Amino acid sequence: MKVLVGYATAAGSTEGIARWIADRLSGRGYDVVTHVMEEGTSTAGYDAYVLGSAVHDRAWLPAGAAFLRHQRKLLKGKPVWLFSVGLPGALRGPLRRWAGMEAATILGELVDEVTPVEHQLFTGVVSKGAFGRFGALAFRAVGGCFGDFRDRAAVETWADGIADSLDTVKAATIHRPY
Numbered sequence: 001m002k003v004l005v006g007y008a009t010a011a012g013s014t015e016g017i018a019r020w021i022a023d024r025l026s027g028r029g030y031d032v033v034t035h036v037m038e039e040g041t042s043t044a045g046y047d048a049y050v051l052g053s054a055v056h057d058r059a060w061l062p063a064g065a066a067f068l069r070h071q072r073k074l075l076k077g078k079p080v081w082l083f084s085v086g087l088p089g090a091l092r093g094p095l096r097r098w099a100g101m102e103a104a105t106i107l108g109e110l111v112d113e114v115t116p117v118e119h120q121l122f123t124g125v126v127s128k129g130a131f132g133r134f135g136a137l138a139f140r141a142v143g144g145c146f147g148d149f150r151d152r153a154a155v156e157t158w159a160d161g162i163a164d165s166l167d168t169v170k171a172a173t174i175h176r177p178y
């Protein structure tokens, strides 16, 4: 089975997560292509899709959202997993919980285009430089921390769940009597 792992990134951490997912799926025997989601990226010829974007202002990056919009006919009826990469893990206490709840907001903007099997929100690299001087000060003031918060084990566990589901689809296809 052929799987497309697509990503939209501003600063690179989402690409890293996409590659971890791709490596895990490859390790489970899937034929995986990892590619940036942009105009011209073909979605034809795949059996399943794992698509993810960095989050800015509680939404996918425009390139990722546009990709889903343009490809929705092709994605219809195919198994699609979505992931978003934001900053909940860089916050503490109630703010972290509040930021974690943005998953529903992010997904709400995307479900017109696809009905994913699952949507997962990860935390990426949160860097001071990306926020600008005022934004960085405000972020620190609410207890935010800068750094690489990517949790490879959590990403791989999620990818394993995807592989488990695909294994089931594969087995059902192979054993279909006609």
Ligand SMILES: Cc1cc2nc3c(=O)[nH]c(=O)nc-3n(C[C@H](O)[C@H](O)[C@H](O)COP(=O)(O)O)c2cc1C
Residues within 6 Å of the ligand: 008, 009, 010, 011, 012, 013, 014, 015, 054, 055, 056, 057, 058, 059, 085, 086, 087, 088, 099, 102, 123, 124, 125, 126, 127, 130, 131
């Ligand atoms: C301008 C800007 C806006 C952001 N807005 C959000 C947001 O609304 N929610 C969130 O969880 N993370 C937000 N982030 C954090 C990024 O999503 C996070 O740093 C992510 O790892 C970036 O992924 P990338 O390295 O692939 O670009 C924002 C970052 C920037 C620079």
